[in-house]
Amino acid sequence: MKTVAIVGASLAGLSAARSLRVQGYDGRLLVIGDESHRPYDRPPLSKEFLTGAVSEAELALETDGEDLGAEWILGARAVGLGTRDRTVRLADDREVRADGVVIATGATARTLPGSDGLAGVHVVRTLDDARALRDDLALGGRLMVVGGGFVGAEVASTARGMGLDVTLVVAGPTPLSGVLGPDMAAAVSLLHGDHGVRLLCGTGVRGVTGGPADGSGTDRGRVTAVLLDDGRSIPADIVVAGIGATPCTGWLEGSGVALDNGVRCGTDGTTSVPGVVAVGDCAAWYDPALTDHRRIEHWTGAKERPATAVAALLSGGTAPFAPPRPPYFWSDQYGVRIQFAGHAAQADSVTVEDGDPADRSFLAVYRRAGHPVAVLGVDRTKVFTRWRRQLATAAAQAGVA
Amino acid sequence: MVIPACRLDDLPRGESHRLETDPPVAVFHTEDGEIYAIDDTCTHQDASLADGWLEGCWVECPLHASKFDLRTGGADAPPARLPVRTHEVVIEDGVIHVVLSDAPPNLPPSCTAARLIGGSA
Numbered sequence: 001m002k003t004v005a006i007v008g009a010s011l012a013g014l015s016a017a018r019s020l021r022v023q024g025y026d027g028r029l030l031v032i033g034d035e036s037h038r039p040y041d042r043p044p045l046s047k048e049f050l051t052g053a054v055s056e057a058e059l060a061l062e063t064d065g066e067d068l069g070a071e072w073i074l075g076a077r078a079v080g081l082g083t084r085d086r087t088v089r090l091a092d093d094r095e096v097r098a099d100g101v102v103i104a105t106g107a108t109a110r111t112l113p114g115s116d117g118l119a120g121v122h123v124v125r126t127l128d129d130a131r132a133l134r135d136d137l138a139l140g141g142r143l144m145v146v147g148g149g150f151v152g153a154e155v156a157s158t159a160r161g162m163g164l165d166v167t168l169v170v171a172g173p174t175p176l177s178g179v180l181g182p183d184m185a186a187a188v189s190l191l192h193g194d195h196g197v198r199l200l201c202g203t204g205v206r207g208v209t210g211g212p213a214d215g216s217g218t219d220r221g222r223v224t225a226v227l228l229d230d231g232r233s234i235p236a237d238i239v240v241a242g243i244g245a246t247p248c249t250g251w252l253e254g255s256g257v258a259l260d261n262g263v264r265c266g267t268d269g270t271t272s273v274p275g276v277v278a279v280g281d282c283a284a285w286y287d288p289a290l291t292d293h294r295r296i297e298h299w300t301g302a303k304e305r306p307a308t309a310v311a312a313l314l315s316g317g318t319a320p321f322a323p324p325r326p327p328y329f330w331s332d333q334y335g336v337r338i339q340f341a342g343h344a345a346q347a348d349s350v351t352v353e354d355g356d357p358a359d360r361s362f363l364a365v366y367r368r369a370g371h372p373v374a375v376l377g378v379d380r381t382k383v384f385t386r387w388r389r390q391l392a393t394a395a396a397q398a399g400v401a
Numbered sequence: 402m403v404i405p406a407c408r409l410d411d412l413p414r415g416e417s418h419r420l421e422t423d424p425p426v427a428v429f430h431t432e433d434g435e436i437y438a439i440d441d442t443c444t445h446q447d448a449s450l451a452d453g454w455l456e457g458c459w460v461e462c463p464l465h466a467s468k469f470d471l472r473t474g475g476a477d478a479p480p481a482r483l484p485v486r487t488h489e490v491v492i493e494d495g496v497i498h499v500v501l502s503d504a505p506p507n508l509p510p511s512c513t514a515a516r517l518i519g520g521s522a
Binding site for chain 1: 448449452453454463464465466478479480482
């Protein structure tokens with residue numbers, strides 16, 4: 001293999017580049033990114049970056065003096081993949097031919113209906129998104145956060161800490177009910193009320209409304225309110241939509257790479273096309289524990305899994321591999337550390353085994369037929385690590401068996 | 402300064418021991434039988450590396466998953482950017498001793514960010 005092209009220059013793409021070099025690949029290495037920035041870290045974008053506690057320079061994922069011997073093609077969006085000769089077509093009609101391709105194009109944030117061109121309405125996915133939100137939050141006012149995931153909960157927490165008046169609206173019974181299950185999500189969501197954030201649950205959002213444009217341009221003016229499904233209109237100066245992301249796989253349509261809510265992959269990141277692997281948020285790896293393909297949109301997966309995918313790429317899919325560790329994520333809200341590993345949806349019971357939700361400090365274990373399948377820690381770091389390790393050991397043994 | 406940490410027999414392979422020095426020090430016994438000592442506090446945010454995930458010669462911060470090389474103290478990826486200090490280890494009469502480094506520690510910025518986000522702190 002003489003040329004490898006990595007399409008996507010965020011954590012998963014960078015991790016793939018590092019893994020290639022660590023695993024002895026010394027050929028030509030191209031990293032293609034649609035943003036103009038070098039790889040940067042996204043978790044702080046919904047937290048410390050908004051307050052100014054973390055600067056843009058501190059987001060850099062590459063270490064000082066790190067040299068991967070890669071050619072960086074930034075600000076270049078991939079628009080097509082020719083799978084016969086593994087040619088990546090770029091938006092400016094350039095073509096890059098490679099012997100191996102790593103797909104790491106990530107996902108794009110969903111937006112609210114009616115929000116196009118309306119000032120004051122934000123998503124938080126990219127550095128440019130976060131810059132715009134940071135500038136708006138600095139003005140203060142009434143913030144309406146839409147969405148029951150991590151981005152929404154973290155932005156609500158951060159903005160409240162900055163003194164804004166914050167309302168969080170979620171379609172489900174509580175924020176995080178999908179990932180934590182209803183009972184534990186309810187326990188964790190008490191943090192919002194504790195810190196004076198209004199929580200509106202069980203209602204969807206129909207769209208946003210804006211004030212008249214000032215006539216100076218083609219813009220539609222600034223957002224004034226969020227329209228809820230139940231007919232209410234909630235006034236807002238700033239709106240943040242944290243309503244999920246869709247995988248960036250449009251450029252692969254018709255290429256022959258199998259897609260199904262992301263790039264359909266084996267347990268090692270291999271796709272339906274030889275010489276092409278996929279990693280990160282756009283990749284739906286087969287998960288033996290779930291007996292299904294699943295996109296894992298977590299930082300840890302984007303960092304760890306590329307090593308496996310790259311080994312498969314370099315070996316033609318014959319490299320032995322260990323099953324990935326159970327998905328792990330963390331979230332920092334209101335100064336509380338929330339950590340989760342495993343799959344809550346598999347569980348038939350959840351028990352608090354340490355601490356007390358009333359103290360906002362506890363550990364809960366999710367079990368299926370008596371076997372642990374997931375663990376949640378809220379300000380319980382040490383015991384959480386022990387449980388997380390135990391889950392990983394069990395998963396590895398199941399993978400071998 | 403040399404500080405006795407614990408008996409070698411009391412620290413099985415794969416385990417860690419935290420010394421309540423200022424700043425605290427973490428002593429690790431790897432699966433391969435090596436003993437290492439590093440500063441216990443992650444350079445990114447206030448978290449105890451003795452609570453972290455030990456794998457080979459690396460310990461993963463229990464909070465945000467940066468890994469530190471026990472041999473050099475170097476971090477593999479953000480959010481941690483600075484290395485932790487490493488300390489020399491001496492074993493005498495079955496007791497692990499830590500020879501504290503003279504270098505300045507890389508401690509996290511006193512959790513300023515957490516306080517800002519926490520609001521009510």
